[in-house]
Amino acid sequence: MEDLFDWWKRKAKTLTFSKVWLYGVALIPYxxxxxxxxxxHNSAAKQYKQCFAMVKGEICMFSSVHLGHPLSISDLLCARRLGIPRVVCKHREIIEVFWCPPFPGWVKLNIDGCSFGNPGKAGVRGIFRNERTKSILNFRKFVDIKTNFEAKFLAIMAGLEQAKDHGFQNLWIECDSATVVILQSKSLIPWFIQQRWRGILPFMNSINWKVSHCFREANTVADFLAKSATRLEISSLVAAWARSVFMDMDMDAAQHPRYRFP
Known part of the structure; x- marks a missing residue:
């Protein structure tokens, strides 16, 4: 019984209706x-449906309202079956997401890295665009077996090396990983890429650059490049864009919003 009660309490921490679950540990045995x-003693017997209705009635007396995180459909149906009234949830906020062109005279680099398996086969990619939103350079590389975190840092490093080779002096780097952006902006470079970072550091100190975070919805072109590098295990420029990527680039150029549902 002691083990049962311990498990029951631990389980409550993972459930949406934790109070209902805790009431059950007392009400059901009662x-x-x-x-x-x-x-x-009385030779009187109720059907199990009547007993369950009595348990639900007691639960409803205590659980008069639910406030908190958004409920899933299954949770909402559970609340209806248990008779918990006035279920109040936080509304989901829909976010408009835009890709922003760089400042005049700047080049914007959108990068991404992905790993199929984490760790697994990984690819990195990036696309450089100018203030007129035109693509001036792209790259994609297969980087063998890596984690997602490693792939995204390798993508930044590959982009910086491309920027150095082409002599870009004003560079805006954009990535959809907040962790990578924070570490990069503070020069907290992981050990596995320290040597390459030291090699590129003189170039970084000689140019204007910044790094910022974006939502994945604003990074669709770079996402396509990385997944194609990973899936095909290739390292090459993209000579012919897929029609869907052309549409994404046109949406970026036209400042057309995409929508994010947290």
Missing amino acids: FVWMERNARC
């Missing part, structure tokens, strides 16, 4: 005991 006594 009604089972009451029904047993009625059958033994």
